[in-house]
Amino acid sequence: MIGGDGEGRFIAFEGGEGAGKSTQGRTLAQSLEARGLEVVLTREPGGTPGAEAIRNLLLNPPGDGWGPEAEALLFAAARADHVARVIRPAIARGAWVISDRFVDSSRAYQGGAGHVGDEAVQALHTIGSGGLRPNLTILIEVDEARMLERLAERDGDTSDAIGGRSRDYHRDVASAFRGLADRDPQGFAIIDGSGTPDDVHGRVLAAIAPLLSDTEPARA
Numbered sequence: 413m414i415g416g417d418g419e420g421r422f423i424a425f426e427g428g429e430g431a432g433k434s435t436q437g438r439t440l441a442q443s444l445e446a447r448g449l450e451v452v453l454t455r456e457p458g459g460t461p462g463a464e465a466i467r468n469l470l471l472n473p474p475g476d477g478w479g480p481e482a483e484a485l486l487f488a489a490a491r492a493d494h495v496a497r498v499i500r501p502a503i504a505r506g507a508w509v510i511s512d513r514f515v516d517s518s519r520a521y522q523g524g525a526g527h528v529g530d531e532a533v534q535a536l537h538t539i540g541s542g543g544l545r546p547n548l549t550i551l552i553e554v555d556e557a558r559m560l561e562r563l564a565e566r567d568g569d570t571s572d573a574i575g576g577r578s579r580d581y582h583r584d585v586a587s588a589f590r591g592l593a594d595r596d597p598q599g600f601a602i603i604d605g606s607g608t609p610d611d612v613h614g615r616v617l618a619a620i621a622p623l624l625s626d627t628e629p630a631r632a
Contacts, residue, residue: 424514463490471572480526492540524588
């Protein structure tokens with residue numbers, strides 16, 4: 413966990429496919445920048461050249477693709493580079509980092525739905541990224557019908573190797589996310605993803621209000 417005096421803040425957006433994480437991350441970044449804050453908007457897997465190369469391997473895998481154990485290792489490797497080169501330096505200089513996914517995605521997808529186990533995923537995160545946690549993880553939840561509608565709008569008839577998995581797999585992911593959030597109510601904010609993007613953004617702003625209260629620059 414980070415966030416002492418002089419440090420920035422770190423927020424991760426999590427949720428299943430089609431939850432609206434990317435839209436809300438961009439909207440929050442714009443809102444924070446309008447308040448005079450430096451914002452680094454990034455994503456996982458990705459955020460650095462090396463991590464983006466791993467992203468391509470994960471979402472467009474060679475041959476028959478990766479098993480859940482190999483996926484967990486690849487995600488952890490991408491995250492280690494992302495944390496070292498982007499996230500920690502930005503926090504250290506006082507920026508707000510907003511990431512579209514972080515380690516809780518690995519915990520839900522590979523650890524939960526992929527049955528690798530939470531302990532194994534967290535051990536990899538400790539080795540690769542020093543166990544870094546966001547100040548707040550925002551979990552956006554939408555019902556299955558809405559999720560499928562958004563995926564159809566986003567992907568049409570094509571999906572990447574993870575997004576295109578079965579409904580049962582994605583139900584397991586959603587269940588795993590909710591379990592993580594329920595067990596860590598201080599670290600997570602569960603946000604209803606229904607309604608307009610502005611509706612959801614209002615809920616996000618309410619959730620991060622405690623973090624904003626002591627970091628906004630003084631206004632003239």
